[in-house]
């Protein structure tokens with residue numbers, strides 16, 4: 001696993017041990033950037049003992065990745081590690097090019113050398129629907145939709161997707177790939193829409209809605225993304241990409257209003273209490289208008305489907321943040337960075 005200390009990776013590791021029937025060992029390699037929190041997996045470490053190993057490694061470091069693959073005889077990589085936040089990619093694209101493009105290339109090169117034509121291995125690449133660009137009011141992204149990325153983040157993910165595909169066609173490397181819509185759930189770094197809104201509500205701070213609030217995203221509970229990836233890793237056809245989506249489109253403003261209502265119910269506030277905090281702010285440059293995905297391929301071929309409704313998922317997510325304030329306090333205070341310094345000697 002790469003990037004297993006991040007939001008989706010940490011949920012995935014917990015998921016495969018608890019529900020996926022996984023019998024092997026996970027080696028989690030993660031650089032621990034600002035978005036990586038190895039403590040998110042303290043419960044897994046305690047429960048799994050030496051079936052869970054953490055290695056602090058930058059995927060761009062060829063020798064370190066190679067030594068790790070050899071040392072643990074790795075036969076499957078699920079590649080989550082990335083710079084993942086669109087706004088950060090606008091302010092500073094360099095890290096996105098480095099980790100998402102060069103890092104993915106580096107991993108593939110290590111695999112090509114170490115696996116050396118083996119056909120009992122798999123490289124699964126985790127990607128995003130943002131590679132397909134921006135939709136108008138109608139239409140959907142299919143696996144066959146031409147790529148049209150528009151932010152440095154999505155352009156870097158699109159590049160990495162192409163490189164992964166090239167390794168399948170050129171070198172015959174066993175790869176699969178998935179492109180997923182917006183995830184939400186526990187352990188999401190508080191820079192993405194849902195945790196930003198929730199944590200601001202809890203501190204009675206303004207809720208910053210970009211532009212006119214009418215941009216549309218398709219939301220999927222993170223565990224449903226994890227079960228989709230697991231289905232592909234276990235049974236996906238080699239060289240194929242699978243869309244994974246929520247089939248659950250919301251304008252940002254409707255979503256924030258719904259969150260305000262649900263959170264007010266849980267904190268005992270008046271129904272409109274949090275809605276009064278909604279503040280329209282300057283739009284994100286190049287803000288994609290709408291994402292919506294068709295995911296019939298994974299449903300028909302692998303029998304995957306979403307299992308968590310949006311109201312249930314939002315409720316679970318709000319409860320998780322309410323019950324795990326130590327996790328967000330540690331992130332907001334920088335305590336988690338100090339923990340990394342203490343345990344791993346300095347920041348990446």
Ligand code: NAD
Nearest residue numbers: 003005006007008031032033035036058059081082084183
């Ligand atoms: P995240 O930002 O929460 O976590 C990324 C993890 O990667 C962190 O633990 C970080 O420390 C690690 N990392 C970053 N650079 C690294 C490097 N050079 N070497 C090793 N580790 C490094 O991201 P996320 O939301 O969990 O996303 C995981 C993957 O899923 C990404 O590839 C992203 O593009 C993709 N994805 C995300 C979403 C979403 O809604 N969050 C949707 C579709 C696809």
Ligand code: TDX
Nearest residue numbers: 084085086128181182191192193196208209210215252
């Ligand atoms: O404060 C905010 N206000 C706001 O209106 C934030 C953080 C976001 N937004 C808007 C921008 C988007 O239209 O909400 C929408 C969702 O924003 P993000 O949570 O930043 O997600 P998005 O840009 O859609 O990208 C996400 O989904 C696809 C992930 O960050 C990517 O990693 C993933 O590939």
